[in-house]
Amino acid sequence: MPSPGSAQESAPTSRRSKITPERAQELYTAVLDLLRESGYESLTMEGVASRTRCGKSTLYRQWGSKPELVVAALHGTRRTLFSDIDTGTLSGDLHEAARVVDATSGKDTALMHALSHAALQNPDLLCALHSTLITPAIAAIDEMVERAVRRGEISADNPAAEYVAAQVLGIMRARSLLEGRYPEDTFLARFIECAVLPALGIPASPPAPEGSGT
Structure with a gap:
């Protein structure tokens, strides 16, 4: 009989949905x-x-x-963090993404560390993480960039456009590895202003502070 803690153990093939x-x-x-x-x-x-x-x-x-x-559990409790963002500008979209990351970073840091380490040893889990978290996030950021192209904010042939998702998602992972914490709103906002937007040729324009009324 397989051990109950084994990642490979499986139940009978018939499943009954009795859970609300x-x-x-x-x-x-x-x-x-x-x-x-x-x-x-x-x-x-x-x-x-x-x-x-x-x-x-x-x-x-x-x-x-x-x-x-x-x-x-990942499918059932999470939606793509950036899928609903559409502020009308790429700068606004990316800054809103930074705020969303900041709002979820407290719990996500420990969770992502646990899953990232395990995924290196478990190809099935790695594939699931990609399909559940990474691929949808990349798609959402790519859509932000595509909207910016359609609006004329950036040129369709801008060589930096295809790397926006890699920059934004990469810095999230890099900071958690290097400093042991997820990047917060302020850190991500500065990264967007100093690294992402300049590469796209978009003038830096930090968002107004909350409560400023502007």
Whole structure:
């Protein structure tokens, strides 16, 4: 019989959906909290069952394995951070993205550290992280750039345009690795003004402070 903590263990192929959306959200929240607290390797289906007072067999029947449950938790609790941003200018969009990152960075730092380390050892988890978090974020930033091209803010052949997503997402990861923390609004705003916008030929224009009324 496979160990309940094994990432490879699986449930019977038949799945029955008896968990309500509200209950699923409780389970997903518990999964991500446990990841932040102890890391991916220490996460077990038994631990999730204990934290949520859910039968372990129910978890296996519904999700089958630890990687599947983690991916479901990411899908179920997160939406693309930047997908709803459209301020009318690329500068405004990127600054709004910085504010969104700042609002979520407290919990995301520990979670991303836990998952990033585990993903290096687990190709299935790495693929899931790309499809759930990275690819949608890249697509959202690329759409910001495409809108800027359509508005005439930047030239369609600007060589820096294709690297905006890499710059913005890359600095998030780089700072967490180098300094042990996620970049906050102020840091990202300065990076956007000093590195991203100049490469695109857009004049730096920091957003007005909140509450300024301008």
